[in-house]
Structure formats: structure tokens, C-alpha cells
Amino acid sequence: AQSVTQPDIHITVSEGASLELRCNYSYGATPYLFWYVQSPGQGLQLLLKYFSGDTLVQGIKGFEAEFKRSQSSFNLRKPSVHWSDAAEYFCAVGPFSGGYNKLIFGAGTRLAVHP
Amino acid sequence: DTGVSQDPRHKITKRGQNVTFRCDPISEHNRLYWYRQTLGQGPEFLTYFQNEAQLEKSRLLSDRFSAERPKGSFSTLEIQRTEQGDSAMYLCASSTSGLAGGHSYNEQFFGPGTRLTVL
Numbered sequence: 001a002q003s004v005t006q007p008d009i010h011i012t013v014s015e016g017a018s019l020e021l022r023c024n025y026s027y028g029a030t031p032y033l034f035w036y037v038q039s040p041g042q043g044l045q046l047l048l049k050y051f052s053g054d055t056l057v058q059g060i061k062g063f064e065a066e067f068k069r070s071q072s073s074f075n076l077r078k079p080s081v082h083w084s085d086a087a088e089y090f091c092a093v094g095p096f097s098g099g100y101n102k103l104i105f106g107a108g109t110r111l112a113v114h115p
Numbered sequence: 116d117t118g119v120s121q122d123p124r125h126k127i128t129k130r131g132q133n134v135t136f137r138c139d140p141i142s143e144h145n146r147l148y149w150y151r152q153t154l155g156q157g158p159e160f161l162t163y164f165q166n167e168a169q170l171e172k173s174r175l176l177s178d179r180f181s182a183e184r185p186k187g188s189f190s191t192l193e194i195q196r197t198e199q200g201d202s203a204m205y206l207c208a209s210s211t212s213g214l215a216g217g218h219s220y221n222e223q224f225f226g227p228g229t230r231l232t233v234l
Contacts, residue, residue, distance in 0.1 A: 004157075036225075043119065043206070043225035044158070090157045102148065102171070103223065105157030 002027050004093050006106035013081050014114045021076040021109050023091030033074040034092040034103065035065055044090065050074060061085070086113045117141075119226035121207050127232045128197055135193045136229045140209030147190050148223060149182055151175065152204040161205075164190060165212065197233045204228040 005024045013019055025031055032051050036044040048059025055067040065076045074091060088110045092103040120139045128134050140147050145166050150158035161180070163171045166187040176182075179197075184190040194201055208223040 009155075041227065043227045044208075045225075046222055049222075092157070102160040102163060103158075104160070107155065108157050 002093060002104050004091050004104055004106035006089075006091055006109050008109045009107070010110045010112065012112040012114060015083050016080050019076075019078045019081045019085070019111070021089050021091075021111070023074045023076065023106060024072050025074065025091070025093045026072065027093050031093045033065075033067060034094070035059065035063070035074075035076045036090045036092060036105075037061075037087050038090065038108075039087045047076070047089075081111075081113055083113045083115060086111055119207055119209055119224050121205075121226040121229050123229060124227060125230050125232075127234065129234050130199060131196055133193065133195045134197060134231065135191055136205055136231075138190045138192070138207030138209075138226060140189070140207070141224055142188075144209035144211055144224070145187065146210045146212050146221070147184055148208040148210075149190070149192055150206040150208065152206055152228070153202075158206055161192075194231075197231075199233045202231055202233045204230050 003026045007022050034049045035047040037047050038044050047063050048057050048065055050057050050067045058064050063076055063078050065074055067074050088108045090108045091106045094103040119141060122137045126134055147164040149161040151161055152158045159175060161173050161176050162169060162182050164184040167184050179195045182192045206228045207226045210221040210223045
């Protein structure tokens, strides 16, 4: 069955430090992969997506992610974290048969940023 | 483009009561999705509409849940005889359909959600 695993429930980093959030997926075909961010009281915002081609994708807010088929991973990175990056981050995979684009999300990683 | 809106933002109800939530998608979007997010979890797919047709329902959507999109615009999600286990954030998303950049995926834009608390 299709699934997404985010091994880290909470991560704390210092402002200015680099960040890597892990995501592993289980999917029977070439996946579409996504990272979303959710701030308190806000809806989910798409950070970046991977469909095909270059395995290193750039997103908004200085984030990037790398697709590694051999490891079934799609880790999110940022070279220098800002205090405003504190939020919850979700990795997701789709679409599925029928092409309805429903997404399967991981449980999320909550990021705290120390000044 | 005013984004996806949801109403109410918060709802507190007593067990056994019925509740209804509304979602207004982005105006030109013909696809609409409902997800449920419980504490400490990611969103889980509930159901999907293309225009007014409900094309897929998750097995998470028990008989107490019903969703409609009568004119292919706004959608409502009703929960009858609420249970404490229904307490969650209910998220709505919308998207266009067809090909975008050669791919069948069209970005889902999420609303802020309705947080339901069942006492």
C-alpha cells in the first residue's frame, strides 16, 4: 500500500543553521512528491513538488528537495533557517489510479527554531 | 483570487449533535477535496468532487458523514450524530483539472480548515 513516513516528529534547530527533514515513501510507480508547510491557523502551503526530470527541485522560501529513487526518499533541505520557518512540514505522495490527485500525507515534522 | 475559504473556523458541539461545514473553493476550480487531520497526524483524504459529482469516497467516511457540492461551486460536509472521535481539523482543497505542464497533477490549494471539537 502507498504510504509516507516522516521519521522525525520534532526537530529543533538554531536560527541560521542548516536543515534537513526526512521523507520516505512507498509507492508502486513513479510518484509525484510534495512538501507542504502548515503554520498555526493557516492552511497547507505547497513548498515544492517533484514530477520527473531533475531530481533536485527548488521551491519557495529557499527550500529544496532531492528525489532519490534508490532510497525511496524525498528529503527537504534549507541551508540557513529563519525564525519564521518554525511550522509543521508534511511530505505527501500522489496521484493514484483514477488520476484524482488525492494525496497521501506523512504524519508531519514539527520544526522549532531557536534564536 | 481570494483563496479557499471555510466556515466556520471553529466548532464546538456536544456528542450526538449534527454539524455542517462549508467550503468555498477558488472560483475557477472544478475539483474539490475534503481531508481530515487529527492531532499529530497528516491530513487524510475523505472525498473528492469534480464539478457537482462526488467521484470518490474514502472508507474513513462513515455513513454519518455526507458531502455535497450541489452546483459545482461551494461544498458542504455534514456529520450526523457526532462522536468524540470526530474531533479533528477538516480541510478543504480545490484545484483545476486537465494537464498542467504536461502532467495530470494540478496543485491543490488548501483552506484554513474547520476545527471541530466534540465534547
